[in-house]
Amino acid sequence: xxxxxAFDNEKYIKEQxxxxxxxxxxxxxxxxxxxxxxxxxxxxxxxxxxxxxxxIKMRLLQKLKDDADIILCIYAGDIERKKIRADFGITYDAExxxxxxxxxxxxxxxLGVVITRYSGQPSAKLFKNKLERRNIKVYTHxxxxxxxxxxxxxxxxxxxxxxxxxxxxKPLVIVTGPGPGSGKLATCLSQxxxxxxxxxxxxxAKFETFPIWNLPINHPVNMAYEAATxxxxxxxxxxxxxxxxxxxxxxxxxxxxxxxPVLRRILKKISGGNSLYQSxxxxxxxxxxxAIIDDELAREASKQEVVRRYFRYRCEYVMGxxxxxxxxxxxxxxxxxxxxxxxxxxxEPAYRAALEAQEKDKGNEGIYCGAAIQLRDGTIVTGxxxxxxxxxxxxxxxxxxxLAEIPEKIKLLPQNITESVSNLKTEILNEKxxxxxxxxxxxxxxxxxxxxxxxxxxxxxxxxLKGCEVHMTHIPTPGDEAGLxxxxxxxxxxxxxxxxxxxxx
Numbered sequence: 001x002x003x004x005x006a007f008d009n010e011k012y013i014k015e016q017x018x019x020x021x022x023x024x025x026x027x028x029x030x031x032x033x034x035x036x037x038x039x040x041x042x043x044x045x046x047x048x049x050x051x052x053x054x055x056i057k058m059r060l061l062q063k064l065k066d067d068a069d070i071i072l073c074i075y076a077g078d079i080e081r082k083k084i085r086a087d088f089g090i091t092y093d094a095e096x097x098x099x100x101x102x103x104x105x106x107x108x109x110x111l112g113v114v115i116t117r118y119s120g121q122p123s124a125k126l127f128k129n130k131l132e133r134r135n136i137k138v139y140t141h142x143x144x145x146x147x148x149x150x151x152x153x154x155x156x157x158x159x160x161x162x163x164x165x166x167x168x169x170k171p172l173v174i175v176t177g178p179g180p181g182s183g184k185l186a187t188c189l190s191q192x193x194x195x196x197x198x199x200x201x202x203x204x205a206k207f208e209t210f211p212i213w214n215l216p217i218n219h220p221v222n223m224a225y226e227a228a229t230x231x232x233x234x235x236x237x238x239x240x241x242x243x244x245x246x247x248x249x250x251x252x253x254x255x256x257x258x259x260x261p262v263l264r265r266i267l268k269k270i271s272g273g274n275s276l277y278q279s280x281x282x283x284x285x286x287x288x289x290x291a292i293i294d295d296e297l298a299r300e301a302s303k304q305e306v307v308r309r310y311f312r313y314r315c316e317y318v319m320g321x322x323x324x325x326x327x328x329x330x331x332x333x334x335x336x337x338x339x340x341x342x343x344x345x346x347x348e349p350a351y352r353a354a355l356e357a358q359e360k361d362k363g364n365e366g367i368y369c370g371a372a373i374q375l376r377d378g379t380i381v382t383g384x385x386x387x388x389x390x391x392x393x394x395x396x397x398x399x400x401x402x403l404a405e406i407p408e409k410i411k412l413l414p415q416n417i418t419e420s421v422s423n424l425k426t427e428i429l430n431e432k433x434x435x436x437x438x439x440x441x442x443x444x445x446x447x448x449x450x451x452x453x454x455x456x457x458x459x460x461x462x463x464x465l466k467g468c469e470v471h472m473t474h475i476p477t478p479g480d481e482a483g484l485x486x487x488x489x490x491x492x493x494x495x496x497x498x499x500x501x502x503x504x505x
Contacts (some may be wrong), residue, residue: 005051012291027203034177036208116183222304242279311492357384393441437479
């Protein structure tokens with residue numbers, strides 16, 4: 001089942017760059033463009049729009065880099081509470097550092113980092129010190145006085161004027177951040193205020209991939225966006241300002257619609273004249289909807305993404321990371337799409353694998369974990385835990401043996417290697433468990449490959465697992481989760497722990 005293509009990257013880059021440059025010209029001197037969503041590794045977009053290059057925004061930036069500077073925003077509160085980016089399992093401050101490195105690797109430099117809503121939080125202060133000692137310019141912006149009701153105070157030297165000004169000599173300034181709520185909008189408006197005081201005619205626009213404004217509100221692609229932001233309570237709606245101004249339906253989301261009246265008043269106050277925008281949709285420059293070339297494929301992919309989000313939030317709930325309401329919001333989306341969690345093809349095989357492992361090992365009181373993967377040709381392979389291997393380890397070994405056409409009786413991991421690793425864990429590192437997690441298994445496989453041609457052949461098939469669907473009946477251990485993330489599979493799990501221990505390494 002080779003994945004099809006629902007999105008035309010080249011058409012998108014051509015249309016999107018033209019739209020951004022055209023908007024820049026409308027303001028004469030300078031445009032501050034708020035870049036929403038993920039600048040790099042936008043795996044949500046690539047999952048709901050098959051064929052979408054997760055790094056296409058970076059390609060877009062490369063096309064615009066002669067005309068653009070970049071400002072990176074991060075909310076001090078996200079640094080303080082160590083908010084996690086799920087795709088990589090790293091905190092937002094670490095993501096900001098990674099983003100700077102990634103931009104540099106693409107030949108793009110960051111003008112500066114803005115720590116927003118800064119009030120001397122200890123972790124944010126340490127982050128600021130770390131950046132400055134690596135010669136990265138850091139600015140701090142406090143909470144804007146008067147926001148959101150007192151426009152006269154907001155647009156004054158005590159409001160936006162209290163923020164540090166960031167010098168830029170390019171006509172386009174792209175303002176981005178590692179996640180929602182990072183303070184990108186306030187940074188843009190603060191810069192516009194300072195520019196007008198300096199006699200520079202500046203403007204604001206927004207570039208955000210989702211929701212896609214020219215798709216129906218109940219299109220699965222837009223519903224998948226609601227599922228992705230269920231934890232921050234975003235929801236889509238028809239833009240009432242756009243409907244009133246143009247008698248045309250356009251999809252936007254609640255935060256943009258709610259803030260638009262205030263934003264329009266602020267922009268008018270700053271410029272001393274009329275706003276270019278009649279609706280929040282007017283502010284956007286997104287052309288993603290025009291690059292969708294297979295609507296049915298995008299619909300199917302988006303339904304699968306809603307199911308993935310459902311499982312993810314259920315796990316986050318039992319781990320105490322989100323509220324019950326978040327799970328319920330995605331349950332309602334499943335109902336609206338008329339699908340159940342079993343719509344995901346790897347669910348039932350994973351359950352069967354766990355039951356079969358339990359049947360084989362009757363009499364023992366263990367926790368039996370099952371796992372299933374759907375390969376690119378549509379074949380579903382399963383695995384389960386044992387005294388020697390975690391379920392994730394068993395699954396990946398079975399999958400690469402299948403892909404390499406290696407007979408079942410041929411062992412990829414000789415007993416002396418698994419025993420040596422197990423001995424290291426228990427006798428030297430004082431760990432409790434003998435069985436190998438996925439990271440340990442992959443290391444053992446690489447050792448075996450030096451003398452075992454079958455192991456070498458199987459190991460070469462690991463790259464073919466990228467983008468495959470995986471389900472596990474239990475929450476993976478850190479070693480399993482790290483290994484599966486590195487392999488690039490789309491993982492879901494049931495909200496059950498794989499051990500009765502509260503602390504798992």
